[in-house]
Amino acid sequence: xxxxxxxxxxxxxxxxxxxxxxxxxxxxxxxxxxxxxxxxxxxxxxxxxxxxxxxxxxxxxxxxxxxxxxxxxxxxxxxxxxxxxxxxxxxxxxxxxxxxxxxxxxxxxxxxxxxxxxxxxxxxxxxxxxxxxxxxxxxxxxxxxxxxxxxxxxxxxxxxxxxxxxxxxxxxxxxxxxxxxxxxxxxxxxxxxxxxxxxxxxxxxxxxxxxxxxxxxxxxxxxxxxxxxxxxxxxxxxxxxxxxxxxxxx
Amino acid sequence: xxxxxxxxxxxxxxxxxxxxxxxxxxxxxxxxxxxxxxxxxxxxxxxxxxxxxxxxxxxxxxxxxxxxxxxxxxxxxxxxxxxxxxxxxxxxxxxxxxxxxxxxxxxxxxxxxxxxxxxxxxxxxxxxxxxxxxxxxxxxxxxxxxxxxxxxxxxxxxxxxxxxxxxxxxxxxxxxxxxxxxxxxxxxxxxxxxxxxxxxxxxxxxxxxxxxxxxxxxxxxxxxxxxxxxxxxxxxxxxxxxxxxxxxxxxxxxxxxxxxxxxxxxxxx
Numbered sequence: 001x002x003x004x005x006x007x008x009x010x011x012x013x014x015x016x017x018x019x020x021x022x023x024x025x026x027x028x029x030x031x032x033x034x035x036x037x038x039x040x041x042x043x044x045x046x047x048x049x050x051x052x053x054x055x056x057x058x059x060x061x062x063x064x065x066x067x068x069x070x071x072x073x074x075x076x077x078x079x080x081x082x083x084x085x086x087x088x089x090x091x092x093x094x095x096x097x098x099x100x101x102x103x104x105x106x107x108x109x110x111x112x113x114x115x116x117x118x119x120x121x122x123x124x125x126x127x128x129x130x131x132x133x134x135x136x137x138x139x140x141x142x143x144x145x146x147x148x149x150x151x152x153x154x155x156x157x158x159x160x161x162x163x164x165x166x167x168x169x170x171x172x173x174x175x176x177x178x179x180x181x182x183x184x185x186x187x188x189x190x191x192x193x194x195x196x197x198x199x200x201x202x203x204x205x206x207x208x209x210x211x212x213x214x215x216x217x218x219x220x221x222x223x224x225x226x227x228x229x230x231x232x233x234x235x236x237x238x239x240x241x242x243x244x245x246x247x248x249x250x
Numbered sequence: 251x252x253x254x255x256x257x258x259x260x261x262x263x264x265x266x267x268x269x270x271x272x273x274x275x276x277x278x279x280x281x282x283x284x285x286x287x288x289x290x291x292x293x294x295x296x297x298x299x300x301x302x303x304x305x306x307x308x309x310x311x312x313x314x315x316x317x318x319x320x321x322x323x324x325x326x327x328x329x330x331x332x333x334x335x336x337x338x339x340x341x342x343x344x345x346x347x348x349x350x351x352x353x354x355x356x357x358x359x360x361x362x363x364x365x366x367x368x369x370x371x372x373x374x375x376x377x378x379x380x381x382x383x384x385x386x387x388x389x390x391x392x393x394x395x396x397x398x399x400x401x402x403x404x405x406x407x408x409x410x411x412x413x414x415x416x417x418x419x420x421x422x423x424x425x426x427x428x429x430x431x432x433x434x435x436x437x438x439x440x441x442x443x444x445x446x447x448x449x450x451x452x453x454x455x456x457x458x459x460x461x462x463x464x465x466x467x468x469x470x471x472x473x474x475x476x477x478x479x480x481x482x483x484x485x486x487x488x489x490x491x492x493x494x495x496x497x498x499x500x501x502x503x504x505x506x507x508x509x510x511x512x513x514x515x516x517x518x519x
């Protein structure tokens with residue numbers, strides 16, 4: 001009996017599913033201006049860098065006007081770029097929540113303010129917290145991704161979930177490419193390209209003709225104004241090296 | 251079955267209605283039974299450009315609502331027996347265009363015509379999306395300036411994703427670029443995008459380049475599609491464009507600066 005007892009206990013001891021309450025910093029958005037957000041957060045983080053490093057954050061959209069279109073890939077990028085881990089959103093319009101889910105952000109319940117209400121939010125929060133960092137390190141499945149052969153027009157958005165995105169035509173200004181993995185563009189890239197949108201720092205962007213409005217890898221982004229003009233129109237790759245976005249000619 | 255062609259652009263004032271009038275007249279003059287529909291409900295103009303504004307009894311919305319049949323609403327052009335105009339309603343708004351209603355009218359027209367030309371309103375709202383939803387081909391009318399090019403690009407994106415062909419996973423809409431109000435002189439001075447610039451950005455088959463011409467305004471004001479003005483450069487350019495649409499291989503004209511004579515060179519004419 002004494003021999004079998006540890007075996008019988010082995011399973012419940014290895015895993016346990018329990019609801020736990022976490023106190024998480026909440027970032028409340030009143031507007032969709034991400035440059036201003038970045039400017040707002042940077043001094044705060046400078047004051048207590050240790051506190052914010054890898055800190056899970058919930059984005060509260062309750063006070064954001066519903067008609068404001070929020071650029072979630074960029075928002076996640078800004079927060080990750082500042083060392084935080086956005087794990088979920090609260091409130092916001094149906095469109096906001098839909099795009100948030102596309103970015104693998106958990107949708108947290110609206111009124112988790114009082115301790116009584118917290119009970120409803122607990123399971124989602126507990127589930128979301130460990131899930132968020134996982135995609136950052138998970139290797140990409142080989143062969144996953146999308147190939148686009150027609151031009152990507154202004155206003156169109158193409159997302160290769162869980163893999164690479166290959167575009168064999170031009171990407172117009174005002175169009176947006178997103179991929180969990182690499183992005184390859186064999187026409188002129190005039191729109192935005194965001195590789196590794198879920199935080200894969202190994203992701204890269206390759207393009208044969210760089211004229212992008214914005215390039216981003218794992219949330220580190222650069223807009224066209226700050227691109228080296230010498231690289232315009234040339235084949236380049238964009239990669240993240242030691243936390244810095246490197247753009248170099250091929 | 252007719253081929254349904256939408257004339258669209260996104261931006262306003264680039265020449266959609268002028269093109270719809272000229273293109274449909276060009277097809278009709280070559281012997282094809284052609285209907286041209288004004289989708290700009292509430293801001294109708296095609297009847298003026300076609301010169302049939304005083305013969306409008308029933309309109310597109312009446313037909314959609316079953317208040318009149320197609321034969322009552324279609325206006326036969328006085329210059330070509332093959333050309334019919336379906337005017338827009340001036341007293342309604344674009345909400346009157348239902349997908350079922352538009353689909354029914356287009357289907358009935360498709361039984362009796364070779365080509366149905368849909369003159370789209372500006373914008374990307376209901377009128378424009380209804381005009382392009384059932385299309386087989388699209389003429390994207392673009393001026394050689396950046397905002398028009400961007401709007402056309404946006405429209406091309408909508409054509410590729412929100413049309414019936416896209417929704418049913420059929421062969422995509424054939425897209426053609428028509429560059430209008432082109433001025434070689436201003437391109438030369440660097441004030442205007444060149445044909446090549448626009449083609450680079452839109453990567454689209456070029457169906458024609460219509461030069462900026464006073465003949466267009468004169469034609470619109472007198473209700474005569476400019477394609478009937480054989481003497482004008484714009485009229486000839488539209489004739490070429492109709493030929494190219496029908497599969498003829500014609501060189502593009504009016505792209506270069508006219509060569510100046512010695513006299514005007516000396517005196518800066």
